[in-house]
Amino acid sequence: xxxxxxxxxxxxxxxxxxxxxxxxxxxxxxxxxxxxxxxxxxxxxxxxxxxxxxxxxxxxxxxxxxxxxxxxxxxxxxxxxxxxxxxxxxxxxxxxxxxxxxx
Numbered sequence: 001x002x003x004x005x006x007x008x009x010x011x012x013x014x015x016x017x018x019x020x021x022x023x024x025x026x027x028x029x030x031x032x033x034x035x036x037x038x039x040x041x042x043x044x045x046x047x048x049x050x051x052x053x054x055x056x057x058x059x060x061x062x063x064x065x066x067x068x069x070x071x072x073x074x075x076x077x078x079x080x081x082x083x084x085x086x087x088x089x090x091x092x093x094x095x096x097x098x099x100x101x102x103x
Contacts, residue, residue: 023088023099028064030080030101036061036068039082047082054081062087062096070095077101 031039031046032053039046040063054060060077062069069091071077076098077085088100 023090026062026064026087026089026091026096027084028062028087029084030071030077030082031061031063031068032058032081033061033068033070034058037063037066039063040084042082042084050082054078062098068094072097 029040029042030050031037032050034053035049035058039050050060060071060074060081062071062077072095077087080101080103083103086102087096087098088102089096089098
């Protein structure tokens with residue numbers, strides 16, 4: 001009986017922790033994985049290069065300062081390659097799940 005109560009309590013705490021993890025806002029630059037932080041200035045040249053690399057098969061990444069995050073849902077950022085943006089999403093490890101993008 002005690003094991004069941006402890007297991008139920010552990011399960012409840014796990015779900016509570018997951019429920020508390022919500023979207024957060026992050027400001028950075030959408031770049032490509034090959035050049036990554038080289039394009040954080042988001043100049044016209046940076047945008048063109050990042051778009052060319054992504055079109056060529058390099059995955060888009062999100063750069064915040066010196067940290068580069070993989071983007072779990074690539075389609076969500078395809079209109080913003082090379083731009084400075086604010087992303088609403090959830091970071092887990094080195095990957096961000098994007099829920100919305102604003103310039």
